[in-house]
Amino acid sequence: MKKRVILGVVAGVLALTSIGFGKKENIEVNVLGTTDLHGIVSKDLEKYVNEQRKKDENLILVDSGDFFDMQTPEMNSWFKKNSVIVEENGFPILRFKDGEIEGVAPIVTNMGKLKYDAVILGNHEFVSNNKSRLDTLINDFKDNNMEILSANTYKSNNENYTKPYIIKNINTKYGDLKIGILGLTIKEVGESKEWDGEKLVPTKSRELKDQDGYEGKLYMNDLVEDAKKWVPKMKKDGADIIISVVHSGEEPKKPKNPGNKIKELARETSDIDVIFAGHTHKTIDENKYTNKDGKEVIVTQGGKHSEAIAHSKLQLEKVKDGWKVIEKSSEVISFK
Known part of the structure; x- marks a missing residue:
């Protein structure tokens, strides 16, 4: 009789475990990332983002910078309307006119x-x-409910010139999730x-503190540090998980241009889960690196000019002290 009672209790505990206590509290987070749009937002890009929003109301959309350019008739027309021709180093160049700018950039x-x-400042x-003019551009983004970082x-x-980061709160059936x-x-x-006799050719890279229009006003620190x-x-x-959105390529293109530091960022830091890269106009599905704590970091990059988009998926499990990326x-x- 005692044996039957014990077996019955054990069976009851197993039944409860299979129904509730042993069930994993997992969710999926979808993050889309563009980069180097250079003024172009294609119909294909719009369609894909809108389709994904219908599937996931908590979808996150980020951009890794170099969004501002004249590579569409719309942007070209707006820029020329607000510009004047000035001479720099003996060459005529378009520059924004002083005073009021007419309308918001398309x-x-x-x-x-x-x-x-979130949208990141690129070098462009x-x-x-x-x-x-950059101050105005950043305010225009804020007025359109987008944060520049x-x-x-x-x-x-x-x-800080802009916010360094944001933390987005997502309500789930297992509790709040905070994404940094x-x-x-x-x-x-x-x-x-410099002029080589036929054309202007790059001679060396120039930091922000030395860039025309920013001397004594803005400067940058090393992005990894x-x-x-x-x-x-x-x-x-x-922040339960951290996504870093970076206007930088994976590694230096040449010794005089050491600014591409994505590999170093992935390997020399802690707690970054995914990195969205940019600047080099490449597409990267998924490159994996190991951070300083022995954990995996994935790097992805969505190409250029709205021709592609990076789509990252994270499976998360609710744990006692927050969330765990599984x-x-x-x-x-x-x-x-």
């Missing part, structure tokens, strides 16, 4: 329609504007050029 409106959560945003860009008084998005920008925003500073603050601020992957969706 790229701001077009990106606003897609509801980007600096070289295509001066400090005053660059954690390693500072004012002359050592304050950290923005970083390549330190070398421009190039010095600043990531080491900001990530712990994001964790203290409650699986992550990424692929690039090409529209060509």
Whole structure:
């Protein structure tokens, strides 16, 4: 009789475990990332983002910078309307006129329609504007409910020029999930050029502090060193997972241009789960690296000019002290 009672109790515990206590509390997080749009938001990009939003109302959309350019008739027309021709080093160049700018740049409106959560400053945003014009551009993005980030860009008084990061709260049936998005920008925003007898050729890279229109106003720190500073603050601020969105390629293209530091960022930091890269116009489905704590970091990059988008998926499990990433992957969706 006692044996039957014990067996009955054990069976009851097993039944409860299979029904509730042993069930994994897992969710999926989808993050889409564009980069190097250079003024172009294609119909294919719009369609894909809108389709994914229907599947996941908590979808996150980010951009890794170099969104501002004249490569569409719409942007070209707007820029020329607000510009004058000036002479630099003996050559005529278009520059923004002084005073009021007429209308908001079309790229701001077009990106606003897609509801980007975070947009990172790329080098092109600096070289295509001066400090005053860039201030206005950033405010235009805010007015369209998009946050511009660059954690390693500072004012002359050592304050951050933009927000370094945001934390997005997602309500799930297992409790709130906090996703930290950290923005970083390549330190070398421009190039010095000289006339070789036929054309202007780059001679050396130029940091923001030396860029025309920004001297004495803005400067940048090394993006890897600043990531080491900001990530712990994001964790203290409650971030369960961290996505770094970076205007930088994976590794230096040449010795005089050491600013591409994605590999170093992945390997020399802690607590970054996914990195969305940019700047080099490449597509990267998924490159895997091991961080300083022996954990996996994946790197992905969505090409250029709205021709593709990176789609990262993270499987998360609810644990006692927050959330744990149990699986992550990424692929690039090409529209060509």
